[in-house]
Amino acid sequence: MAIFLVGIALSGVSGALAFFLPALATAASISGQPVTIPSPSAVAALASPTPPSSAGGPFTVLLLGSDDDEKFDPNHVLTQSMILVRVDPAARQVTMLSIPRDLWVPLSVGGTAKIDGAYSYGGPAAAIATVEQNFGVHIDDYIWVGLKGLIKLIDALGGVDVVATNPVLDDYYPQDINSNNPYGYERVAVLSGPQHLDGTTALQYVRSRHGDLEGDFGRSQRQQQVLLAIRAKASQMTIADIPDLAAAFNGELKTSMSIARVRELLPLAGQIKPESIRQIVMLSPYTSLGTIDQQSVVLGNWNLILPLVRQYFP
Numbered sequence: 001m002a003i004f005l006v007g008i009a010l011s012g013v014s015g016a017l018a019f020f021l022p023a024l025a026t027a028a029s030i031s032g033q034p035v036t037i038p039s040p041s042a043v044a045a046l047a048s049p050t051p052p053s054s055a056g057g058p059f060t061v062l063l064l065g066s067d068d069d070e071k072f073d074p075n076h077v078l079t080q081s082m083i084l085v086r087v088d089p090a091a092r093q094v095t096m097l098s099i100p101r102d103l104w105v106p107l108s109v110g111g112t113a114k115i116d117g118a119y120s121y122g123g124p125a126a127a128i129a130t131v132e133q134n135f136g137v138h139i140d141d142y143i144w145v146g147l148k149g150l151i152k153l154i155d156a157l158g159g160v161d162v163v164a165t166n167p168v169l170d171d172y173y174p175q176d177i178n179s180n181n182p183y184g185y186e187r188v189a190v191l192s193g194p195q196h197l198d199g200t201t202a203l204q205y206v207r208s209r210h211g212d213l214e215g216d217f218g219r220s221q222r223q224q225q226v227l228l229a230i231r232a233k234a235s236q237m238t239i240a241d242i243p244d245l246a247a248a249f250n251g252e253l254k255t256s257m258s259i260a261r262v263r264e265l266l267p268l269a270g271q272i273k274p275e276s277i278r279q280i281v282m283l284s285p286y287t288s289l290g291t292i293d294q295q296s297v298v299l300g301n302w303n304l305i306l307p308l309v310r311q312y313f314p
Contacts, residue, residue, distance in 0.1 A: 058088040060137055060313060061257075062128055064119060064144040065223075067174075078116040079127060079144075080207070081223055084137065086313050092271045095278040095312045096227070098220035100287060100298040105134045114297060119144075124256070136306060137313045141257045147177060149252025150206075151199035153230070159198045160229035162205070166218070167192045170208040177203075202226055220281045228277065280312065 065081030082099040101116040108129035109122045118130040124142045132139055154160055168190040175184035177200070188204040190197070197205060206226050212218035282305065290299045 056089065058086060058090075059140040060084060060086045062124075062131060062139045062142045064124065064127060064142060065150070066119065066144065066146055067176075075123075076120045077146075079119040080116065082115065082127070082131070083223070084131065084135070084139075084313065091276075092273070093276045093278070094272055095280065096224055097280045097309070097312065098224060098282070099131065099135075100217070100220070100282065102296065102298040103287070103300055104290070104292055104297040105130065105300070108133055114295070124254070135309050135313075137309060141255065143255040143257070144253070146252040147203065151177070151203050152252070154197070154199035154202045157230065157233045159196050160202055160226060160233050161194065161196050162225055162229045163194050164190055164192045164205070166212065168205055168208045168212065168222075170204075170210040172210050173204060173208055197226075197229075217281055217283050217287075221279075224279045224281070228274065231274075278312065280308070282308075 061084075063081070063083040063085055064079045066077040067080050078101070080101055082101065084095075084097040084099065086095045086097075088094075099115060101114065103115045104112065105115050106112050107115075107118050107121065107126065109118070109126050115130060115134075119127040122129075124144060128139045128142055131137065168188065170189075171187050172185045173188040175181070175186040188201075188208060190201065190205045190208075195201075195205075206219065206223045209219060282300075286301055286304050286308065287298050288301070290297050
């Protein structure tokens with residue numbers, strides 16, 4: 001599950017590091033990738049999407065993180081992490097909304113399944129269209145990152161600091177990074193309290209699915225926590241760090257953002273304060289657990305979800 005959640009709130013580089021610095025740092029090879037949103041499927045949308053963003057106005061990005069180890073066809077990976085991010089330059093405010101990976105929804109490519117399958121079936125276009133039709137939002141760009149990208153990024157930053165509010169103890173954590181057996185398991189632990197995490201340990205912290213009393217929702221909270229820790233650490237970077245950061249994302253980052261789009265964000269980067277970053281995880285009563293086709297799934301209470309989305313993603 002790599003959380004590129006780096007994307008939304010970096011600051012630094014003489015006080016003005018781009019929000020989406022990784023996209024800027026690797027722009028020559030990965031930015032501006034075209035995305036064609038497919039026509040709506042026979043499955044009716046649950047809400048009318050918001051209109052596209054105007055120049056200089058608020059915009060929304062879909063952050064995607066995938067397990068892209070050797071267990072999967074690199075062109076057909078699940079998105080273990082999906083986070084909607086709305087940036088409002090005028091208000092200098094950021095909103096993050098974590099979408100449960102097991103949320104049961106109509107897919108833009110047809111049929112109904114867990115939302116993490118949308119990217120696997122149709123790449124970023126299908127993921128974007130599926131989120132748009134179910135949540136009633138317009139998505140301006142996407143950023144995707146793989147497993148090793150997160151590890152290399154955090155190591156390039158010298159690690160990140162978090163206060164773990166609950167311990168992670170997982171006897172069945174996938175041992176699939178730099179391993180001859182991508183189906184192996186290992187025991188991992190991150191104790192409660194202040195922790196300095198290197199890249200590998202940070203990945204374990206945000207990826208572990210076992211032993212958390214809040215299940216996948218607890219993992220969503222950990223992902224957002226590490227995102228903010230990355231933001232804090234990135235504020236210490238300088239322009240000299242950009243080459244190492246670019247190397248960290250070699251082959252592990254894809255984005256539709258253009259170089260010009262990223263450069264437009266430079267003046268905004270240092271103006272977003274931590275207290276202006278809103279974090280939303282859709283716990284009960286917005287969602288509930290269920291079983292469909294012998295699968296454990298997350299069921300959405302759309303009567304509550306859609307008003308929440310309209311409030312924070314107008």
